[in-house]
Amino acid sequence: MTAQDAALAGVASSPHRDDTGSRMGMWLFLLTELLLFGGLFIAYAAYRSIHRADFHRAGEELNAILGVANTIVLLTSSLTVALGVHALREGRERELPRWFGVTILLALAFLAVKAVEWSTKYQHGLFPGQPGLAALPPGERLFFGLYFVATGLHALHVVLGAIVLAVAASFVSGGRVDRDAPVLAENAGLYWHLVDIIWIFILPLFYLAA
């Protein structure tokens, strides 16, 4: 009876579990990420106010259609993560790895579009280190510098996020994460949603700057 009570309270299998604390820790980490990218966006605001015309011209070099397409891909991937976490919370644990799997495929699609964009920049000589970029006016150089740092850092987060989702899905498949202890999968989902939010801000700042 006592053991049953303990199991019901969720302390029998893992004595040091603290879901509220885990979630709060994740949120704190996400806020540091927010301030990291926030710093980049502040730098963007400062340089754009100085080099208005240059930022406008440099923005025309970016492919807005690819940027918007990637936005739709990431928004959809956020939905599939949310549906996976929702299924887990409802006790349909087996659905989560499938939803997270779709998300990882969408992440790969996002990175493929990114690769197309960056290789186009490379062909145009606008990649960091190429003479074409160095020959641009200072404001345009700053725009592309911020563009490559922001989208590069974001792409790194997409890669890490996809790995985190894969690990969370494997934990759910293995039964270590389930309806009664969902916080690891929920936190993986939170990370992915943050990656989505950052892109929501990157779209107007860079792709719609022209």
Add this chain to the structure above:
Amino acid sequence: MSATSTHSRDGAGRLVAVWAALVALTLTLVAVNRLAPGNPGIVAAILITPTKAALVLWFFMHLREEGRAVRLMLLAAVVTLIIFIGLLMLDYSFR
């Protein structure tokens, strides 16, 4: 049909509705940017972008279910960023 399954469908349905709103807001933003470049495009970006972020936070990230501590933490981070950007823009606008 049990009450639980009805409830779960509502939950998933709401998530899909939020996604549809996010896509619609994105397309609206792009349309305003293309059809009315300049100030209307900037105003649309300033209004629509934080709205999209708020939708993701509130529904996808379950902020609506979180306690006061997490909400206050987020508010502190966002207000800090707004103060930084606000003071910076004041500085650059009146040099």
